[in-house]
Amino acid sequence: MPVFGGWLRNVEDERMEATWPYVRDLAQRSEELGYDLTLIAELNLNDIKGVHAPALDAWSTAAALAAVTRRLELMVAVRPTFHLPPLLAKQAANVDRISEGRLSLNVVSSWWEQEARMYGVQFDKHDERYARTAEWLDVLDGVWSNDSFSYAGKFYRTEETVLEPKPLRRPRPPIYAGGESEAAKALIAAKCDAYVMHGDPPDRVAEKIRDMASRRAALGRPPLVFGVAGYACVRDSEAEAAEEIRRITDVRSHAAGFANYQQWLAGTQLERSMSIEEYSVSNRGLRSGLVGTPAAVREQIARFEAAGVDLLLLQFSPQLEEMERFSRDVIRPLAAADS
Secondary structure, X not given: OOOOOOOEOOOOOOOOOOOHHHHHHHXXXXXXXOOOEEEEOOOOOOOOOOOOOOOOXXXXXXXXXXXXXXXXXXXXXXXXXXXXXXXXXXXXXXXXXXXXXXXXXXXXXXXXXXXXXXXXXXXXXXXXXXXXXXXXXXXXXXXXXXXXXXXXXXXXXXXXXXXXXXXXXXXXXXXXXXXXXXXXXXXXXXXXXXXXXXXXXXXXXHHHHHHHHHHHHHOOOOXXXXXXXXXOXXXXXXXXXXXXXXXXXXXXXXXXXXXXXXXXXXXXXXXXXXOOHHHHEHHHHHHHOOEEOHHHHHHHHHHXXXXXXXXXXXXXXXXXXXXXXXXHHHXXXXXXXXX
């Protein structure tokens, strides 16, 4: 869900307003087109278009979408440093009930120090953020699972917390999380339900899935769900697709989001270096290779499926028009082939 008004740092106006009417219309239309889930990102500042550009609040947007959609899973990002766990658990349970059990969480261990300072929130160093997240998840599970719950940890303390009503989705709304550091992968294997990855080719994604599946099995936990981000550009010819990619990767280092991108690189631990061209599209979306003719993109999706991917988190620009094209040229033919 383009709560920042788009995904492209070098294109100022993508015809994707960061407004409630736009995201409402996208969510409702996506259900009609065959999409299953939308991720609603959480940042108080706009890291794509620049800090002075609009950015929608994730949780109030999710509550509103829950009331106007019927089928779409709402995966809402949440950052533990910005939410006390019992209060977020209460809020999430209510959104889950409004949606009749369609809520899931994408837990993000915050990376943006400037945003934390501007909003008066504690900013921990990298591994401390994951230690905080581990406790945060323990409290979340505790208040969702027990009539009364007490907890005493380094970061959080609760005393006989009562939370009613609890979420409809049982045993809990699914917990998605991503990360490439050792701290992130250990936490996700132990405490989450799904692993979501930045864009990468299918062979690289297969390596990550094997690693995380092995970690999970060693802990005796149920298998993880695996998701990958990807920027999709479907065109009638390879030449047309290549021209569109040249347009959106025309990097200008003075673009408004460039300083925020540098802060993100400084605040995270990635397994591979990022190229300046990849700065152009968020979440390493171009690495997934969902660019080209409909047949080429369908073949790439088949490679991801063979690698063990369950979920593709797709970015489009402009979202509504390209979402329609992808449904017509990719989703419907795949569905027809499976029927």
